[in-house]
Amino acid sequence: MNLWPPFAKKRRSKRVEKDRISKLPDALIIQILSLLPTKDAFTTSILSKRWQYLWSSVDNLFIQCEDKSQRGNFISFVDYALDNSTCSKIKKFHLDFTHLSKYESQLEFVDDELLFPISRWLSTAVKKNVENVVLLSDSYNYESIDLPDTIYKCSTLITLDLTCCTFKEEFSIDWKFLKTLKLNDIKLNDDIIVNILSGCPALEILEFSKFYGLRHLEINSSNLKRLKFEDYLSYYDDSDDPSLDIIAPNIQHLEISEDMYDLKCRLVNVSSMVSAKLNFRMSCTSIAQGASSVTCPDEHQVIRKLIQDYLQKLSNATELTIGTWYTEVLMQFEEISLPELKCKCLTLDLRITKFYFYGAAILLKATPHVETLNITMTTTLMDLRRCAFELGYLAKEHDIHFLSSFGFPYLKNVKVFSSSKMCLKGNIEWDNDDLLKLSEFILKNATVLEKFTIISKRKTCKICSMKCASRYSLRLAEKLVGCSRSSTTCVIICQEGAFRV
Ligand SMILES: [Zn+2]
C-alpha cells in the first residue's frame, strides 16, 4: 500500500516508541511503576501479557481512597493488591484513609467494619518487612484506629508517620532501626511517650503535630537531634493550665510552630541547641473563652517570663528563626534586659503588620553577634487574635531612644524576602511601613554591612493583575538608596526570584 509520506512516517515513529518501551528491562519498568499511585500501576496490567504481573513487584505502595462513594471498591482493591504483592520487602506503605473514617461528618454514622481493614492491611505490610509507613487521615474525623499488635513489634521500620491512631494502654515497642517518628492528631500521655522512646534507640527525628495530653518529655538518647511541635489541640486537653516540660540535653534542632493556645511549653534543659525556630503564637484565656477576663494581664506576665526564659535557654544557639507573635511579646520588654544571644544567623519570619518594628529591634539588640539577617515577609489570612491588653501595648508609643546606642558590629548580609500570598497593592504607598523603618535602622547602624538584598516573587498577582510584591520591594529599595549608611561598601540589591537562606 502506498501511504502518503507524512502518515507513513507517523506510523513508523509510533512503532519505534512502542519498541523502545518494550525493550526496557523488567526491573526498570517496576522502578517506574513504583513512582505511580498503586492504582495507576495496577492499571498497566491490562497492557499486555508481559505487563500483567509487573505491578505486583512494586515495593512502594501509595494507596488513597479518593472518594467516599468508592469505599467498597477501594477495600477490595487494597485487599487484592496486598494479597498479590510479590515483593519480599515493602519499602514504603502510604495509606490515605480519610474517606474510610467511621464518621463522614459529625452527623453520619458509618459501619464500624470500615475501619477494620486498615489494621489488617498494616499487619500484611508488617509481614512484608515494611520500612516506611505513612498513615494519613483527616483531622476532622473524630475516630482513630487502633494500631494492630503486629506493628509494635515491626523491627524493620525506618520511618513512621501516623495520623489518628490509638496506642494501647500497655504495649512494648521494638522499633530498633526507626529514625523518624511523626505523630499527628494522636491522643498522647507521658507513659506512651516513655514507652515509645524506650523502644526506638536509633530515633533521630521526633515530630508532634495537632498534639495534646503531653506534660513531661524527657529525651536522653544522644541520637535524637531534632524535635518539632506544631499546633497544640487545646480543646481536647482537660487541664485548665496546661504545660509541657521539655528535658532534652542532646537535642540540637527545635521547632515550635503554629498555635500553642494556652500551653506553656517550658525548655527545662536544651543545652546542646544549635538552631531553633520559634514561629508559634499563644493566647490568653480571654481569647480562648471569647470574653474579657480580669486575670488576663497576669497571664501575659507568665507568657513574658516564658518568652524571656526561651531566649535564656537558647542563648548558645547559632541559628534562630523568630515569628511575628514572638516579636510582639518582646514589645513588652522595655524595662527588662534580654540575655545576650550567640546567634550568628537570625531569621525574622514576619507577617506584614504595623507592629513588629520595636519588638524586632529589641531582639536585634540581644543578638550583637549576628552576621546574617533574613527577614521573610508574608501576608496571610491567618487570624491574629489579640485581646484588649495586647492591643493596648501594641498601640502604645514606644520610646526608641535606646536604639541609637547600639550597632551591628558583625552584620554582613541582610536579605529581605516578600512572599505575600495576598495582594500588596495597598501596601505599596505605605510611608510608615515597619519594614522600611527596620531597614533604615539596620543601614544606619551596621558598620561592616556588605549586601542588603531585597527579593520578591516573580509572579503576577491574581487580584491586582500586576506584580505587586515586586513593586512593593522596588519602592522599599528606592527609599533605602537615599538613606544614610554607616558602611561605605554596602550595596543594595533588588531582585526577583526565589528566596534562599
Ligand atoms: Zn489577654
Ligand SMILES: [Zn+2]
Ligand atoms: Zn496584588
